[in-house]
Amino acid sequence: MKITVFGAAGEVGSRIVEEALYRNHEVTAVVRNPDQFNQLQQGVNPAYGNAENIEDVLRLSSGQDLVICAIRPSTGYEGRLVSTTQSILNGVAQSDVRVLVVGGAASLKIPGQGNTTVLTDHNFLPEEVINIACACFAQHAVCEAEQKANWTYLSPPAMLIPGIRTGNYRLGADELVVDKKGVSQISMEDLAVVLLDEAEQPKHHRLRFTAAY
DSSP states (O other), X not given: OEEEEETTTSHHHHHHHHHHHHTTOEEEEEESSGGGGGGSOTTSEEEEOOTTOHHHHHHHHTTOSEEEEOOOOOTTOTTHHHHXXXXXXXXXXXXXXXXXXXXXXXXXXXXXXXXXBTTTOTTTSOGGXXXXXXXXXXXXXXXXXXXXXXXXXXXXXXXXXXXXXXXXXXXXXXXXXXXXXXXXXXXXXXXXXXXXXXXXXXXXXXXXEEEEO
């Protein structure tokens, strides 16, 4: 497949690029600053683009088989996640290319607590991540309201950390996937596996899903 990855130099984005290259896909790695080109893996097609600019999204998605949005704004600019995601959705709606959005866990329900989500449980999240959690909660709502673009939203588990690629995971829908000890986690490497498995064998159209060990 020909895949465009926005946020290709980020922690998650770089692992997605690596997994896509491992599977022999043709990857266009998009960064906002050309100075980041030296951070990209060998074998990609480096590209400069601003995901908040619909014309850039249209240009970089046209003729592709898939777009992946792995953008995560820096601290203090969390609110831009929503406008950036909307721009990507608008752009791919015009280019008619499917988009996989790597989102957040904020809107996932906590097992055994009814409709209580990761964000609305006031004891779940540390204070320093509340702003990005709110942005991810709103990002998911933007995707759910989108009716033109062919989107899929992947919510990571409660803990997403650098680690190793095992290829093992369990899927879920709108509720945190937890193990027998109540832990919800996955490595960034295996989240990339989850995403590329969905890319190659689509199962979630205009739906959110999640995964964890």
